[in-house]
Amino acid sequence: MAYVVAARGGAPIALVMELLEAEPSACLFGELRFDFVAPLVIGQTYAVDARIVSVKRKRGRRFPVFDRVELRSRVADADTGAEVAVVTQVWLVARSEDPG
Amino acid sequence: MSALEPGLRLGPLVVDPVDPGAMKVVAILQDDPNPIHWDPTAAARVGLGDRVVNQGPITVSYLLELASRAAGGHAGVLRLDARFVRTVFAGDRVECCGVVMSVDLAAGTAELELNGAVDGHPVVSATATISVTAPGDGRIGNTLNNDVDS
Numbered sequence: 001m002a003y004v005v006a007a008r009g010g011a012p013i014a015l016v017m018e019l020l021e022a023e024p025s026a027c028l029f030g031e032l033r034f035d036f037v038a039p040l041v042i043g044q045t046y047a048v049d050a051r052i053v054s055v056k057r058k059r060g061r062r063f064p065v066f067d068r069v070e071l072r073s074r075v076a077d078a079d080t081g082a083e084v085a086v087v088t089q090v091w092l093v094a095r096s097e098d099p100g
Numbered sequence: 101m102s103a104l105e106p107g108l109r110l111g112p113l114v115v116d117p118v119d120p121g122a123m124k125v126v127a128i129l130q131d132d133p134n135p136i137h138w139d140p141t142a143a144a145r146v147g148l149g150d151r152v153v154n155q156g157p158i159t160v161s162y163l164l165e166l167a168s169r170a171a172g173g174h175a176g177v178l179r180l181d182a183r184f185v186r187t188v189f190a191g192d193r194v195e196c197c198g199v200v201m202s203v204d205l206a207a208g209t210a211e212l213e214l215n216g217a218v219d220g221h222p223v224v225s226a227t228a229t230i231s232v233t234a235p236g237d238g239r240i241g242n243t244l245n246n247d248v249d250s
Contacts, residue, residue, distance in 0.1 A: 013130065013131060014133045017133070031184065032182045034164070034177075036177060036178055
């Protein structure tokens with residue numbers, strides 16, 4: 001549920017892809033981390049603050065050139081502001097060329 | 101008193117088969133625009149074969165379930181950090197296992213290593229921190245051997 005809240009409320013996948021100028025076929029999920037502070041509760045309203053915290057150009061086997069993109073979503077109780085979860089995603093985005 | 105101790109093996113938790121219907125539901129829930137999760141021809145177009153691709157969060161949820169059973173409930177999982185190794189497809193049989201690496205009674209936590217595999221090939225691995233003080237159901241040894249019908 002925390003992932004759905006983070007994805008829908010903070011950083012819709014389509015929006016992230018648009019920001020990264022990436023097509024779905026060029027993206028792989030690399031890592032996914034959940035830090036839970038409190039259980040999410042059905043009926044509660046949550047506020048999500050999502051941000052891209054890093055983009056690193058790398059080289060690899062699956063993608064010769066790719067960006068390692070770290071996206072972090074903080075889920076908080078909308079009434080109290082208390083943090084309930086942090087969802088960290090790492091996407092691997094294939095790039096066709098390496099300008100650097 | 102927790103029954104968890106270092107070296108205790110967790111699982112197996114088996115998902116057989118991975119259900120393409122669940123992928124459609126999750127695609128809707130998370131507004132996922134990638135058709136490889138519901139259209140086999142889209143998966144084929146990008147060289148992934150003729151089966152739809154399980155979303156990463158679904159694959160991770162299997163390990164999250166294993167951790168939550170060890171913790172005696174979902175509220176007992178404090179952290180889970182997963183790395184994707186290989187793509188999981190509809191129809192796959194995913195077998196998830198784990199081991200308790202350490203228990204810190206002073207902190208009230210235990211560290212787990214968790215893995216999921218298809219046909220013996222790793223597809224996802226994770227470490228997790230669980231609470232050993234969360235209310236459990238006292239059935240740790242039994243609940244960890246249940247299969248999951250997806």
